Amino acid sequence: MSSPSDLRDEAERTLRALAGDHARLRDDQWTAIDALVVGRRRALVVQRTGWGKSAVYFVATRLLRARGAGPTVIVSPLLALMRNQIDAAERAGIRARTINSANTDDWETIFAEVGRGEVDVLLVSPERLNNPDFRDLVLPRLAAGAGLVVVDEAHCISDWGHDFRPDYRRIRTLLADLPPDVPVLATTATANARVTRDVAEQLAPSGTDARPGETLVLRGPLERESLHLSVVATPTAEQRIAWLAERLDGLPGSGIVYTLTVAAAHEIAAFLRDRGHEVAAYTGQTEQAERLQAEQDLLDNKLKALVATSALGMGYDKPDLGFIVHVGAPQSPVAYYQQIGRAGRGVDRAEVILLPGREDREIWEYFASMAFPPEAVVRDTLRVLDEAGRPLSLGALEPRVDLGRSRLEMMLKVLDVDGAVRRVKGGWTATGAPWTYDRERYERVTAERRREQQAMLDYITTTGCREEFLRRRLDDPAAAPCGRCDNCTGRHRSADVAAESTARARDRLHRPGVDVPPRRMWPTGVKDDLGVAGRIAPGEQAETGRALGRLTDIGWGNRLRDLFAAGDTDVPPDMLDAVVTVLAAWDWHARPTGVVTIGSRSRPRLVTGLGHRIADIGRLPYLGELAPVGDPVPRRHNSAQRLRSVWNAFALPDPLTAALATAPGPVLLVDDRVETGWTMTVAARLLRQVGAPAVLPLTLATPN
Structure with a gap:
């Protein structure tokens, strides 16, 4: 030895x-x-x-x-x-x-x-x-x-x-x-x-x-002597990205611009490229080959920055990263310190800048909604697996459990570790072992998440040392004032932005129009009760539709969330003008010859009013409304469940049926928002079955 x-x-x-x-x-x-x-x-x-x-x-x-x-x-x-x-x-x-x-x-x-x-x-x-x-x-x-x-x-x-x-x-x-x-x-x-x-x-x-x-x-102590932390508070999303565009070239070396959503990453990257910056978007939805090339281009300093979600996370190793900018705050100081720790490992000085937004909390709430499901849903899943008598794949489980696929898979993995289910060839099976829903643990985790979010808000407004604040949240016993951050030095970055830059950013963020791809396949597991399976017949499909914006956008997203939060109201004039711009730019095969709205219980004034206004502006006949029937449709979380809930949710009034039977061209089908896409799919199918030559979906919002 x-x-x-x-x-x-x-x-x-x-x-x-x-x-x-x-x-x-x-x-x-x-x-x-x-x-x-x-x-x-x-x-x-x-x-x-x-x-x-x-x-x-x-x-x-x-x-x-x-x-x-x-x-x-x-x-x-x-x-x-x-x-x-x-x-x-x-x-x-x-x-x-x-x-x-x-x-x-x-x-x-x-x-x-x-x-x-x-x-x-x-x-x-x-x-x-x-x-x-x-x-x-x-x-x-x-x-x-x-x-x-x-x-x-x-x-x-x-x-x-x-x-x-x-x-x-x-x-x-x-x-x-x-x-x-x-x-x-x-x-x-x-x-x-x-x-x-x-x-x-x-x-x-x-x-x-x-x-x-x-x-x-x-x-060990978590001090990073190269990091210089600062926060820049700007009142609007367009001012945030305009500020970034004006100052990006002045930041040292190359770095990472973090965003909270995929949509924001693509929007900001596009705007920065428009302003002449060498950047690329990087998200969990980016193709693997493209991600590898983007990583290498940043390593080789061919890019000024990657505009990335947290998908560019643990393990990306570039010691000379000169800056980290966050457009939107992560939901915990721990996550924030982990991300900014990628900068300045091999350089004497690295800039760390946070540009918080008012929409951050809404995005945090969305992520929180993906937490471990309620006990009733978990028990229902265990019952379905137990009664199946054979392994069930995720696709087979979805029609029977009211959860989206990613959340369903996460829940099953937790149950697997807990011993209640087991992953086998062909899917998942119930073990029959006793299992207790640990409500206390899940509530503790939820409460801790809320405390972390509040701590992140406190970080934004603190007048003390920023690095010390973060290190104390990580229980670093050596935490002490850094002497480098904006609060320690008294040198705070100006939030001023040129009016011309803000106007350009506003034009980019509020550039209307997002494609809404139609559903082309029926979900698995509904053939026995709904009688449909496989590919949706071409004669029953909608065309590719258009939405004014995404709810996760940092431009129209804020306005759309505010509109829906206000209840049932008229579409604001500037939003209506933007919808008209979307219609004017729509490269359809044939111009619509009539307007139909989807009847809404929650926002009838908004949807019907929007349909009438579009018909008036476009000098098109308003053909009528698909009438809601039956009880209100509860929110469902996966395709099979959602399709079942809307399958018989609408009726065609006789005047509308007659108008569609003689429609000379495509019909514009208007709704307030598309979430899963199944309401629009069922509505388009009804219209096509009675004679509409084509259906062009138009909506104010889509999730992402």
């Missing part, structure tokens, strides 16, 4: 191979490495971004492998993070491979390489842990042969983490199945004291041999 001094010398040499001749191990880095290699312990390292957490597990891997240990298994959340880690490992002569959904054809080859001892590091995405084949066939082999297990971004293990991922909870099962002498390292840059305790407890070995306080926790 090497002496402590020899072991550290070996560790230092490995670090220099990894990071360059200048690199030296920090004391806490060595403490963690020693605990893993010599003590075979479980350790949690909470250190700021750029501190060198990856160096700990790469150096530990080299030392353990030299002593005959198996490969290191790293559970890591994003492909971007995996790519950077593989590059870093190769620089140190460490052979790394990755297993994820994008390389399934290579899995057998990779496992064979692992078996032959040719792989030092195997990186696994957390989603793999809940794949049936991987969980049942691969994971036990990895757990039995691993020399070290690493959990990156470990705050995701905790329900309290700001980026809670159900797949990460499966890691607890992995850790429980490890042999007792396999060391475990968990790392994160963003965990307050509560999350740190929670993660440390989950890392600790269970069983009769477990010792109290088994997890070694190494938590």
Whole structure:
């Protein structure tokens, strides 16, 4: 066995191979490495971004492998993070491979390489842990042969983490199945004291041999000496993006502009490009190849900025990022500090600017609505699975459970970890195991989210040190005034914007018109009761429609949300003018020859009035209204449920039927908003069945 001094010398040499001749191990880095290699312990390292957490597990891997240990298994959340880690490992002569959904054809080859001892590091995405084949066939082999297990971004293990991922909870099962002498390292840059305790407890070995306080926790100060924080309060969305366009070139180097929604990312990127800036939009909906190219272009400084949602998150590694700008505030100081920590790692000064908006709270509320479902919905799902007697896929469950697909999948993953359901080939099954709805836990999480949101509002208005404020929210005991932020220095950025820039931004944000694609396929699971399946017949489909704007827009979105919040009222004149502009720019195959409205119980004045005004302005006949029948339609959350609820919700009055039977051309079908698209689909089908040659949907708003 090497002496402590020899072991550290070996560790230092490995670090220099990894990071360059200048690199030296920090004391806490060595403490963690020693605990893993010599003590075979479980350790949690909470250190700021750029501190060198990856160096700990790469150096530990080299030392353990030299002593005959198996490969290191790293559970890591994003492909971007995996790519950077593989590059870093190769620089140190460490052979790394990755297993994820994008390389399934290579899995057998990779496992064979692992078996032959040719792989030092195997990186696994957390989603793999809940794949049936991987969980049942691969994971036990990895757990039995691993020399070290690493959990990156470990705050995701905790329900309290700001980026809670159900797949990460499966890691607890992995850790429980490890042999007792396999060391475990968990790392994160963003965990307050509560999350740190929670993660440390989950890392600790269970069983009769477990010792109290088994997890070694190494938590360092979170100060980032290069960051210069400031807040710029502007009253309107157009002033915010105009301010950004005027000052972007003056910000150092290249950076990231974060937005809260996909729509905002695309809007802001388009406006900045119009103003001559080299930027690209980056969201979770961006195609993978395009995302990879955008990441590389920013790394190569070919772009001034990526305008991104949080999809550009954990693991993007560009040490010389010179600025981070947020157009809209994240909903917690923890999330905010995690994002801004990507800047200034390799430069002396980086600018961090927050441009909060009044719509931020509404967006937070929307995200909050995606929380764990009410007990009745969960129990109903368990009953459906239990009565099915066979595995049900997400597509088969949707018609029977009133949840959208992403929320349904999240709920099932939580229930899987809780033992109430199990993912198998073909879908999901109920286990029959007792399960308790932990209302107290969910209410605590919800209450904590509200406290975090209020803390973010307090950050915006604080007159004290901004970095100290954030570090105290992360329970950093070393938090102290930074001396660099706008409040510490008294140098606050001006919010002034040239009138011409604001006008340009207003024109961009309020540029009317968004495509509304028609539904082309019936949802699965409705054939037995509604008699429809597969592709919607071309003769019953709507054309591609148009909406004035998205509810998530930072331009029209604010106005539309205010309009709907006001109840049933007339469409404001400027909004009507914008609708007319949408109609004038519509590249339809044939001009509409009449106007029909969809009868509304909640906003009859708004919808009917809009239809009449459009008919008058366009000199078109107003043909009538699809009359609502039956009880009011409750809100439904997925396609099958929504279609059922609107299938018989409208009737065609005889005069309207007669008018449509002789309609010489397309009909403009008007409603206030499109959400799932099924109301418009059913309404268009009714109109086409009685003779409308084509249906052109027109609505004020669409969700996104």
